[in-house]
Amino acid sequence: MGLAIGSVLVFACAALFAQAPAPVRRPPAQVRSPEIGPDRRVTFRLRAPAAKEVSVSGEFMRGGKSLQKxxxxxxxxxxxxxxxxxxxxxxxxxxxxxxxxxxxxxxxxSTASTIGSVLEVRGETPAFYEVHPVPHGEIHTLWYDSKSLKYTRRLTVYTPPGYDPAARTRYPVLYLFHGANADETAWTRLGHVNLILDNLLAAGKIKPFLVVMPFGYPAPPGTGASGAGASGAGGGFSQIATLFGRDLTEDVIPLVESRYRAYTDRDHRAIAGLSMGGLESLEIGLNHIDLFSFVGGFSAAVSPAAFPQTFASLTANPQEANQKLHLLWFGCGTDDSLFAASENFDKFLTSAKVKHVFKQSEGAHTWMVWRRYLNEFAPLIF
Amino acid sequence: MGLAIGSVLVFACAALFAQAPAPVRRPPAQVRSPEIGPDRRVTFRLRAPAAKEVSVSGEFMRGGKSLQKxxxxxxxxxxxxxxxxxxxxxxxxxxxxxxxxxxxxxxxxSTASTIGSVLEVRGETPAFYEVHPVPHGEIHTLWYDSKSLKYTRRLTVYTPPGYDPAARTRYPVLYLFHGANADETAWTRLGHVNLILDNLLAAGKIKPFLVVMPFGYPAPPGTGASGAGASGAGGGFSQIATLFGRDLTEDVIPLVESRYRAYTDRDHRAIAGLSMGGLESLEIGLNHIDLFSFVGGFSAAVSPAAFPQTFASLTANPQEANQKLHLLWFGCGTDDSLFAASENFDKFLTSAKVKHVFKQSEGAHTWMVWRRYLNEFAPLIF
Structure with missing residues (x-):
């Protein structure tokens, strides 16, 4: 954009009503930021004559970098x-x-701590999370009255390309959860789940399935409770997972299985999530192997001290778990402060003789890692 | 939120891995802003020890107001x-x-000029645009390959409560357009179109209909063309409307009528939009009375100088227009810089003997006005 849109719009409107030509004033030059060069160098700019110090920090580097005035x-x-x-x-x-x-x-x-600008650097060919010339699924936003939580909640649902609500075909369902301070739009807006699955499907790497993305906090958005509960301190996440798990099993799953052409058996249900949502998917999934047969955790915010109690029913009968679970997959980046928690979970499960896959990858606690995990996890289910 | 979430999360993670209790540090107090009091006074706060001058400006007052340090x-x-x-x-x-x-x-x-914070002040009973305890429709996001514009575009569709894709019932369709610097998510995110229609339907004031909200610029988002073209200067909006009109009539309408249970005749199609989208709905709608029978413009960015040429086919045969158009409705707020354009349009149509309704309301160029217009316009169609 080479123009100050707001100013130009005002000029344009003035011009519409003037009988004589409006006087020409030069709008101030719009600051172009970020500007991505052909060599993928990125220039950040900010007009701030009164400022003493300006810096940029982002997922593309460690620490911050000062801007020069x-x-x-x-x-x-x-x-x-x-x-x-x-x-x-x-x-x-x-x-x-x-x-x-x-x-x-x-x-x-869902909280102000997550607000940031987004920089998308494109390569010569579109990445696995970008739009390719392939058939596209849809994203649905539903409002539903949660009986367990007693208020109206929102739900995001991905339907794959070709999904026909009137056909006899049934679809497996992946229940997929966001992290702390996020909401039910995070996996589509930031995770590009629909584009990733569209592309995998077109490449023949997955079969079509539905993805259901609920709001992962039990308290209504904006009430403050979701923020305060996001700390994870004092078992906060586990309390969240328990309340959220009721909404999932008593409200969301029945809603999805009545409104969509979904299979209704455990062999066709998967559950996964990231960070706080990874704790939720592991806690809920591994305590409901009657409901789910594929379980995933991405950079899960699990608490090693709580493992013996949280997963008591799983480890009490590892043979049954290994027979029923078609996949237990979790991954974490080695630069993630939660890496030790996943390492601990790997040891805990190994010692309990519960089969699982622990993916150790590069990266930190970022969407870059979670998009890649989804791309790797999706072909392993159903 | 009484806690600094980011800091607490780091503490929580540290605590998970420590063998001994982690040292207790007090996180800095989180700034609470905006804080809405029971008397609906609103406190804005910002921590900025190095700043010399801080002010707030917003749609709740004229001009700005300084904060005190x-x-x-x-x-x-x-x-x-x-x-x-x-x-x-x-x-x-x-x-x-x-x-x-x-x-x-x-x-x-779609451009940086529109970024702002949102303050929602609630009354004692929920407003017409809030969630009421009534049945809720769904919002669908579709990706489609536009043959006329030659790239993959996004489309937002509202389906009313009870919409059953397998049933024989057919639904009328309102095609509804956003303004400059916005995108196909604006009417749902900011306009609350789904909640407004859910509430009107529950109150028996409308029959159920679909709402289709395309991206109103012909150029892809983020290419800069949408921003530069947003000026409206030199007929920019009209060029946009022409290209966008092809996408609408050649791609969007056929897609909607094949994928949804929609009526396919002019008696069951309405077209409306706000600002730039109001110019689009009036230009496209009134030049296609073979396709649409209800036409609306909200604070439309129309250009009086262009009326005789733009609406030549309409005014050439006012009798046919008056017979075919079940409703031509446009409104503008008296504080809107575009008010004179709508006043001019009213005079132009009166002089041409084309029946219409011109709503003069309070208000400026804001979503407050457009939500109210939708609430008033929707019961008048179908």
């Missing part, structure tokens, strides 16, 4: 070249963390 | 009491316009 009060820095990816970043202006006001792409969540 | 570098201001509504607002910190970093609700669009 010119005589017009325009701050600039160049980073990269960056690998093709989708990165989150923020500016800090004199100590105030903010988005890049030049960038329309903003990452939001 | 205390000895800890916390800036504060109280406004109101405010009427129950959904307002957009921004902070300006030493000349840099930004969102409220304490507020997770962020309004985004």
């Amino acid at each position: 010119d005589e017009d009060g325009l701050w600039t820095v160049v980073v990269g070249p960056l690998e093709p990816e989708i990165y989150n970043y923020n500016f800090t202006v004199d100590g105030v963390r903010t988005i890049d006001p030049g960038n329309p792409e903003v990452k939001t969540g | 205390d000895e800890d570098g916390l800036w504060t201001v109280v406004v109101g009491p405010l009427e129950p509504e959904i307002y957009n607002y921004n902070f300006t910190v030493d000349g840099v316009r930004t969102i409220d970093p304490g507020n997770p609700e962020v309004k985004t669009g």
Whole structure:
């Protein structure tokens, strides 16, 4: 964008009503940020003549980097070249963390701590999470009255390309959960789950299945409870998982299986999630192997001290678990502060003789890792 | 939220792995902003010890208001009491316009100029655009290959409660367009179209119908073309409407009528839009009375100088227009800089003897006005 849209719009409107031509004023030059060069170097800019210090921090580097100010009060820095990816970043202006006001792409969540700008660096060919020229599924947003939680909640559902609600075909279902401070839109907006599955399906790597993404907190969004409960301290996540698990099993699954052409048996149900949602999927899934036969955890926020109690029913009968679970898969990046928790879970399950796959990958606690995990996990189920 | 979530999460993770209890550090107090009092006074806060000047501006008042700094570098201001509504607002910190970093609700669009924080002030009973205890429809997001525009585009579709894709019932369709710098998610995210129609349906004020919301720019999002073309200067909006009109009539309508249980005749098609989308709905609708029988424009960005040429086919045969058009409805707020354009359109149509309704209301160029217009327009169609 080479123009200040707001100003131009005002000029345009003024021009519409003027009988004589409106006087020509030059709108101030719009700051272009981020600007991605052909060599994938990225220039960040911010106009802030009064600021003393401006820096950028983001998932494309460790720590922050200072911007330099010119005589017009325009701050600039160049980073990269960056690998093709989708990165989150923020500016800090004199100590105030903010988005890049030049960038329309903003990452939001259920708490303010997650707000950031989004930088998508494209490669020469579209990545596995981008739009390819293949058939596309749909994303549905449903409002439902949760009897267990006693309020109206939102639910996101992915239906694969060719899904025909009037046909006899039935579909398996993956129940997929977001992390702390996020909501039921995170896996579609940030995780690109629909595009990843569209692409896998077109490549013949998966069979078509539904994905159901509920809001992972039991308290209504914006009530503060979701934020306070997000700490995970004092078993907070486990309390969340218990309440959320009731909504899932008593409200969401019956709703999905009545409204969609879904199979209704455990062989056709998978459950997975990331971070807080990984704790939820592992806790709920492994305590309901009567309901689910594929269980996944991505950078799961599990608590080693609680393993013996949380997974008592699983480890009490490892033979039954190994027979019923077609897959127990969890992964974590070695740069993730939660890596030790997954390592611990691997040891715990090995010692209990419960079959599982522990994926150790590069990366930290980011969507880059979770998109790749989904791309790897999806072909292993159903 | 009384806690700094990010910090607490780090503490929580540290605590998970420590053999001994982790040392207790007090996280810095989270800034609570906006805080809505029981008297509907609203307190805005920002921690910015290094800033020289902080102000807030928003749809709840004219101009801006300065925040005052205390000895800890916390800036504060109280406004109101405010009427129950959904307002957009921004902070300006030493000349840099930004969102409220304490507020997770962020309004985004197709250009950076629209980014703002969202303040929802609730009344004693839920407003017409809030969730009521009534049956709810669904929102669908579709990806489709536009043959006329030659790329994959997104489409938002609202299906009313009880919509059954396998039933014989057919539904009328409202084609509904967003304004400049927005996208195909604006009418659901900011306009609450689904909740407004759910509530009208439950009150018996409308019959169930589908709403189809395409992306209103012909160029792909993020290519800059949508932003540059948003100016409306030099007939920009009209060029947009022409290209967009091809996508609508050649791609979107056939897609909708094949994938949904939609009626396929002009008596069951309505077209409406706001601002740039109002220009689109009036230009496309009134030049295609063979396709549409209900036409609406909300704060439409129409250009009086172009009326004789743009609407030549309509005014050439007012008798046919008056016979075919079941409704031509447009509204504008008297505080809107586009009000004169709608006044002009009213005069133009009166002089051409084309029947119409011109709604003059309070308000400016805001979503407050457009939600109310939808609530008034919907019961008049089908």
